[in-house]
Amino acid sequence: xxxxxxxxxxxxxxxxxxxxxxxxxxxxxxxxxxxxxxxxxxxxxxxxxxxxxxxxxxxxxxxxxxxxxxxxxxxxxxxxxxxxxxxxxxxxxxxxxxxxxxxxxxxxxxxxxxxxxxxxxxxxxxxxxxxxxxxxxxxxxxxxxxxxxxxxxxxxxxxxxxxxxxxxxxxxxxxxxxxxxxxxxxxxxxxxxxxxxxxxxxxxxxxx
Numbered sequence: 236x237x238x239x240x241x242x243x244x245x246x247x248x249x250x251x252x253x254x255x256x257x258x259x260x261x262x263x264x265x266x267x268x269x270x271x272x273x274x275x276x277x278x279x280x281x282x283x284x285x286x287x288x289x290x291x292x293x294x295x296x297x298x299x300x301x302x303x304x305x306x307x308x309x310x311x312x313x314x315x316x317x318x319x320x321x322x323x324x325x326x327x328x329x330x331x332x333x334x335x336x337x338x339x340x341x342x343x344x345x346x347x348x349x350x351x352x353x354x355x356x357x358x359x360x361x362x363x364x365x366x367x368x369x370x371x372x373x374x375x376x377x378x379x380x381x382x383x384x385x386x387x388x389x390x391x392x393x394x395x396x397x398x399x400x401x402x403x404x405x406x407x408x409x410x411x412x413x414x415x416x417x418x419x420x421x422x423x424x425x426x427x428x429x430x431x432x433x434x435x436x437x438x439x440x441x442x443x
Contacts (some may be wrong), residue, residue: 236414237424237426237427238393238427239427240426240427241268241271241365241393241426241428244275244365244413245272245274245275245279246279247413248272248276248363248411249276251391251411251413252389253279255389256280256281256282258359258387259358259359260280260358260359260361261282261353261355261358262276262277262285262360262361263286263287263360263362263363263376264287264364264440265289265363265364266288266434266437267431267432267434267436267437268364268422269363269364269365270284270437270440271365271432271436271440272363272364272365272391273361276361283353284440284441286347286437286441287362287376288339288342288379289305289376290304290306290336290338291303291304291335292332294317294323295321295327300317301314301371302314302317302318302323302328303317303318303328303332304335304374305335305375306375306376306379307339307343307352308379308383310378311325311332312374314371346434346438346441347441355383355384355385356383356386357384357385358384359385359387360387360388360389361391362380362389362390362391362407363391364376365392365429366392366425367392367403367412368396368419370395370399370402373390373392377407389411390403390406390407390412391410391412393412393414394413394416394422395414395415395419396415396417397415397416397419400415
């Protein structure tokens with residue numbers, strides 16, 4: 236069953252996460268697509284909303300294939316299986332890695348203009364994306380959040396491939412995934428409306 240759009244998926248996730256409301260969680264969306272999902276969860280749980288910034292490092296000539304990811308606070312995640320398959324080392328991607336680090340810094344300034352990041356120290360943190368394909372960016376987000384002091388990490392997504400879910404469940408303290416199909420081509424196939432989300436929409440959703 237497909238979701239109508241990201242907001243509808245977020246409302247469904249909010250129902251599944253209602254038990255966390257008493258823990259006064261912080262909800263973090265992965266820009267851009269994860270933020271409309273996260274906004275509905277934050278609204279449903281009466282929780283503060285912020286973003287966690289990570290960037291995929293694509294394989295040379297195959298940008299859709301994640302060789303790894305980078306995130307805020309200098310976090311790096313290497314997809315060793317992909318690197319091995321392509322016969323590459325992480326140093327072979329040095330220029331692209333630095334480019335993505337610069338993009339993380341730029342987007343932090345653009346999407347949080349004049350605002351400090353919400354403190355995660357000892358808090359329950361719900362990390363939200365609009366879906367998982369390979370999982371590299373979500374792994375980076377989890378590491379960023381832990382480095383920033385989160386006490387309990389929850390990963391909440393509308394959809395992820397069935398063969399990826401067990402690994403994600405091991406990385407987060409709690410996982411909520413609404414759909415885990417065995418046959419998975421792309422996240423977008425599980426939404427009737429998967430329109431691109433703009434920076435302006437993200438900034439509007441982040442307004443207190």
